[in-house]
Amino acid sequence: MPDKIIDVAVGVLLRPDGTVLLGNRPADKPWPGWWELPGGKLEPGESVLQALTRELQEEIGITVTQATPWVTYVHKYPTTTVRLAFCRVTGWDGEPQGLEGQLLRWVPIDAAQDVPQLLPATYPPLRWLQLPTVYALSSAGTPEQLPLFLNKLDEGLKAGIKLFQWREPGWPGGPHQPNLHQALKTVLTRCHAFGAKVLVNSIHPEAWWHEADGVHLRSHDAAGLTSRPTLASDKRVGVSTHNLAELEHARALEADFAVLGPVLPTASHPGHPGIGWEMFAQLNAQAGLPVFALGGQSAATLAHAQSVGGHGFAGIRGWIT
Template structure:
């Protein structure tokens, strides 16, 4: 007998200081006493954001004024299957109140939680929420470009960049691998000086992967035996992404580049922490090659079941439109001042 399938809208209600609202399920309901993200069933004819607004009014007596789609995630419980459309809520009128008698708590998602236990489906979004919203890719190119790039990297780190990918497939062929490896080590060290994480792209030797804070797999590499081995090696580590201020080598990150619907299951099979999807808009690196556009990006992001970074033509001017289409953040070789 098949299990009931329920579509749910759930809100990550976020204050300006980054604190997140959790609610305790009241007595008389399944999983009573467990903590969750507020929300509820999507009724027939409702959009996700319409359902979320209605549920938060009914549960918390707040009127949502600013919400964006985020990650859509399916979780199978013993008695049913729940498809949760998580949305980030950053604007509302009123003070959240437990209308059904439920306890509420504001928590810092970057620290150990002061309440619990959490519903199983609530754990992944709290982990994903700790990911930075900008992802910088290196653009060194040759030994001559290293010093200028390190200056640019330092400026970006000073401006708040916390996630970097060392990716140099086009490094001048006259340079030996040893020089590229030395550059990677310098980038890694510079990131750690600022409490940032540095992933290494899978185009570089597997022997480098253990040095980095994670591996970013190209789409063509994500299904390889090496990728599967790496993913398996991370299952024995702590499942939580540590706070942005630390670089905990016991839990390395896994990112995957994706370009179409066929790439997404491979990323999920690796238990990736996030995917990069694109290219969205036309870019200098893809001249005369049209991007997938925002609507196609949104459709694929909804299928990902993971946080998605938009890549291709991204800058500070596209951050908001990326979020409106379900992006966690943006990725690229030029990250502008966040402050």
């Protein structure tokens, strides 16, 4: 008999200063003293956002004014299985306070995973929060166009781009060319100077993945794997997906994130209408990991992508406004 799943709405409260709110479990609850993100069980008939609003009012005394769905993640504890609907909360009235006797702490996102006694299911969302909301893809094209592309890259880095994919399938002579490898090294130097990470698309040699900050797997390359690529622990893995089966496989590979699309019509896929925002939202809700919207995306669509649960957007052209 399958485990009964308890549905829980979880608030990821984010302040503009880059901190997230954690609370410790009261003495009268399981795992007393352990730190977690605030939230609670859905009551019969409640939506996730309704439960979230009620729980945060009861638990920490705030009235939610801005919240969006994010990642829904199933976690098995020794005696319970919970389906955690994480929601990013960026607006509220009132100051959070521990109405159930719990302690509260605002913790920098990049240090939150180091908090002692974190509830096990709290680790994934704290790791996902370190992903930026914009995922920029390269479009250098040829050696002759490379200087112009590097100028665009510099502009993007100055504007705050922190996650970048090196993807040059149409490079003259093929995606394994030595001059393309040298171009990658130039991109790595520039990105790292701004604290940005670079993933290498799996169309390029595996040795390049290790030189960079990880790999982005094409969907059919991911399909040929049964486990996460063997990379250093600080390297990231992204996966291109187009449907639920590919999203489930990305999760099975323990990918850090997926890219899903095309959502809207694009110049690179003429005649393809895209899956649309409704289907994107449906698939995203079942993904179990952060998902970037791809296809017809730009800074202008970021807010909408997040409103339907996307982590952010991925794009070749519209990195910045």
